[in-house]
Amino acid sequence: MGVNGYGTIGKRVADAVDAQPDMEVIGVAKTQPNFEAHTAVKRGYPMYAAIPERMPLFSEAGIDVEGAVDEMVADADIVVDCTPSGIGAENKALYESHDTPAIFQGGEDADVGEVSFNARANYDDARGVDYVRTVSCNTTGLSRIIAPLREEYGVEKVRATLVRRGGDPGQNSRGPINDILPNPISIPSHHGPDVNTIFPDLAIDTLGLKVPATLMHVHSLNVTLEDDVTAAHVRQLLESESRVYVIPEGLGIDGAGKLKDFALDAGRPRGDLWENCVWGESIAVEGRDLYLFQAIHQESDVIPENVDAIRAMTESVDQAESMVTTDDYLGVGITGDPSGFSNEDEAEAVTETEIADD
Amino acid sequence: MGVNGYGTIGKRVADAVDAQPDMEVIGVAKTQPNFEAHTAVKRGYPMYAAIPERMPLFSEAGIDVEGAVDEMVADADIVVDCTPSGIGAENKALYESHDTPAIFQGGEDADVGEVSFNARANYDDARGVDYVRTVSCNTTGLSRIIAPLREEYGVEKVRATLVRRGGDPGQNSRGPINDILPNPISIPSHHGPDVNTIFPDLAIDTLGLKVPATLMHVHSLNVTLEDDVTAAHVRQLLESESRVYVIPEGLGIDGAGKLKDFALDAGRPRGDLWENCVWGESIAVEGRDLYLFQAIHQESDVIPENVDAIRAMTESVDQAESMVTTDDYLGVGITGDPSGFSNEDEAEAVTETEIADD
Numbered sequence: 001m002g003v004n005g006y007g008t009i010g011k012r013v014a015d016a017v018d019a020q021p022d023m024e025v026i027g028v029a030k031t032q033p034n035f036e037a038h039t040a041v042k043r044g045y046p047m048y049a050a051i052p053e054r055m056p057l058f059s060e061a062g063i064d065v066e067g068a069v070d071e072m073v074a075d076a077d078i079v080v081d082c083t084p085s086g087i088g089a090e091n092k093a094l095y096e097s098h099d100t101p102a103i104f105q106g107g108e109d110a111d112v113g114e115v116s117f118n119a120r121a122n123y124d125d126a127r128g129v130d131y132v133r134t135v136s137c138n139t140t141g142l143s144r145i146i147a148p149l150r151e152e153y154g155v156e157k158v159r160a161t162l163v164r165r166g167g168d169p170g171q172n173s174r175g176p177i178n179d180i181l182p183n184p185i186s187i188p189s190h191h192g193p194d195v196n197t198i199f200p201d202l203a204i205d206t207l208g209l210k211v212p213a214t215l216m217h218v219h220s221l222n223v224t225l226e227d228d229v230t231a232a233h234v235r236q237l238l239e240s241e242s243r244v245y246v247i248p249e250g251l252g253i254d255g256a257g258k259l260k261d262f263a264l265d266a267g268r269p270r271g272d273l274w275e276n277c278v279w280g281e282s283i284a285v286e287g288r289d290l291y292l293f294q295a296i297h298q299e300s301d302v303i304p305e306n307v308d309a310i311r312a313m314t315e316s317v318d319q320a321e322s323m324v325t326t327d328d329y330l331g332v333g334i335t336g337d338p339s340g341f342s343n344e345d346e347a348e349a350v351t352e353t354e355i356a357d358d
Numbered sequence: 359m360g361v362n363g364y365g366t367i368g369k370r371v372a373d374a375v376d377a378q379p380d381m382e383v384i385g386v387a388k389t390q391p392n393f394e395a396h397t398a399v400k401r402g403y404p405m406y407a408a409i410p411e412r413m414p415l416f417s418e419a420g421i422d423v424e425g426a427v428d429e430m431v432a433d434a435d436i437v438v439d440c441t442p443s444g445i446g447a448e449n450k451a452l453y454e455s456h457d458t459p460a461i462f463q464g465g466e467d468a469d470v471g472e473v474s475f476n477a478r479a480n481y482d483d484a485r486g487v488d489y490v491r492t493v494s495c496n497t498t499g500l501s502r503i504i505a506p507l508r509e510e511y512g513v514e515k516v517r518a519t520l521v522r523r524g525g526d527p528g529q530n531s532r533g534p535i536n537d538i539l540p541n542p543i544s545i546p547s548h549h550g551p552d553v554n555t556i557f558p559d560l561a562i563d564t565l566g567l568k569v570p571a572t573l574m575h576v577h578s579l580n581v582t583l584e585d586d587v588t589a590a591h592v593r594q595l596l597e598s599e600s601r602v603y604v605i606p607e608g609l610g611i612d613g614a615g616k617l618k619d620f621a622l623d624a625g626r627p628r629g630d631l632w633e634n635c636v637w638g639e640s641i642a643v644e645g646r647d648l649y650l651f652q653a654i655h656q657e658s659d660v661i662p663e664n665v666d667a668i669r670a671m672t673e674s675v676d677q678a679e680s681m682v683t684t685d686d687y688l689g690v691g692i693t694g695d696p697s698g699f700s701n702e703d704e705a706e707a708v709t710e711t712e713i714a715d716d
Contacts, residue, residue: 161519161578180576181613182651187642207578211569218538220519255539284545293540
C-alpha cells in the first residue's frame, strides 16, 4: 500500500496500515521535506517525491528519496490518496495509468470514486471496486450514528447543526477568531447531500457553522425516529457500537479539550480519537425526536475507515472481520471505564519505541 | 424611572429610557465607582449607592452620590433591576417595601415576576402588573421569530441549537478558549422552557453550546410549520417585523464581526444591534421545515423590551404605540438598504454631544 500525501490524514493512514497484520506500507509520497517527512523516515517508510523536480530538496534536507511518486504508484497494490481537497481528483489519471486502485478522501467530490464509503454503513458496496472515496470526517461521524438507528428503529428525518472547528491545530492561517460564522450561510449545507452518498434515500437537512476552535467538531443532532424509544435504549444501542464512545457522566469531560487530554493521558498516538464521542448525558428523547451532542476528531475519525476500505476493495475479508481487525490492531474502542482504552498497552509500547528511535 | 445596576444592561436601559419622550431617568444605582459610574455622571444621571457603606468610595473617586439605593426606589414610579442574575430576586423585597413596581431581567428565575415579557408576543399580559421579568436575550430572539410564524402559519414544533458566545467583550475571565462546549450537556437546555413562559403551549426543544467568541450569539433554528409555505413568503413576513433585520445578500456580512462593524459604521450607540439579525440567504424551507440562522446581540436586544415593559405596566399606551415610540426614539429598525439605519442622524447627534462633553 502506498500513501500519496503525507500530511494530517496521510501520516495517520500510514501508521494505521503499518499496524495491521495483513498490510504493508511500501512508500509514502510528499511534496516537500518538512517535519512530517522526517517523521516518515524515522518510522521507516520509503519516501517518494510527489513532485519529481523537488527530489534535490529532499536530499538537501538529508532525506533519502526512493524515486518519484509514479514509481510508488506502479509498485503499489493500492494507493490511499491523502492529498489536499481537489488534488486527489487531479491524481486519478496517474492511478488509472498504472491500473492501481485508489482510495480518495472526503474533500473530493463524490464522483471521484465509484462508491462513497463508510465501513459501518456500506462496506459491501466497495467490494472489488477500484476507486473508492471514504467520506469526510463529519459525514463519517453522522453515518456511524445513523446506521444503527436506521437498522434498529427506522429514521424519518435527520436534522443536524455542525459546529465546526475553524481549522486544525497546525492550520494557523485559518479563522475565525472571535466569531461564529454560519458556513455556508445558505441552508441546507452540503453535508446532508454528502450523507446521502452513503444513505441515498435518507431525509436529512444539515446546517454548518465555523467557530474559533481547533480541536474537534461538535454536532448538535436531531433524529426523528420511526419507533417510540427511550433514551436508555438508544444509549445501550450506541454503546454497543465499536466506533462510538458514549462519554460516561462523572468523568468531568465537558468539551473537546478534556477529550483530547483523556486520549493523550491514555497514550493514544497523537491523542487521536477515532471514535465518535457522544455525551451520554446529552442523549434525550422527546416524543419520537432523539437529540444528542457528539464531538468528532476531524484529524482521525476517518482513519479506520480507510483501512477497512482497503480490505473491501481487495475482497480479502468481510465487513465484520475487517472492522474487528482494524480496531484490534489500531486500538479503536473505549469502554465506559475511564481507564478503558483498549490500546493502552500497545500505545505505550509505540511511545517507548519512538523514544528509543529518537 | 430608576435603574438599579448600571452595567452592561443597565447603562443601555438608562440611555434608552432617557431617549423616550414620555419617560425620565431619576437615578441609577451602582455598587462601585468604576468607569461606568463616570459615564453615568457624564450623561447626567443622578447616582445612588447600591451598597450604602460604600458611599465614601464614590466621593473618593470624585463622584457625587445623591443617596442610597432605597431612596431612589422610594422616589421612582418604577425600577428596572439590571443587577447580575440572582441579585434581582434578592432586591425584590426592597421594591415591595416601597410599593415600587419593578422590571427584572431574564437571568432571574421566571417566578421573580408575575409575568415574563416580550413586547411582540405578550405585551398585554403585563398591563397593570407590578412585577415583570423581561426574558433573556436568547428567549427574546426566539420569541420575536416565533410570534409572527405562529400567527401567520401555525407552529408544530421548534428545534433550536443556540451557539452562544462564551462571554461579553468585557468579561475577560470567561471561556472557553479553543473549545466547543455543549452547555448544558443535558438536552433539552433550559432555553426551551424559558420560551414557554412566553408561549405556554409551544412545543420547543433547545440545545445549547458555548464557543470562544464574545460578540453575539448565533441560533441555528428549525421550525416545523403547520402550513406549507415558501422561503420567499417567510422572508417577506420577517422583513415586515421592526425588530428583525433580514441581512440582504451582497453586503458581505458573513458573521457577527461584520454585523458589529456595520452597526458601528452607522453610528449606533455602542455598536448595538437591538434587532434579531437573520441571514436572508439562510432562510430555507424543506417540506414544512423552516430553517434559518440568526445572530443575537446579547448586550442589547432586550433593551427595547425593557422600555415597552414600562409602558405596559403603567398602562400608558397600547402595544403598537409603545413599540413604534420605542423604536422611533431609540432608532430601532434597519432597512434592506446598507445605509438604511433609521437612527443614523440621531446617533451622530449623540456622538457629537458626547465628544463635546468630554
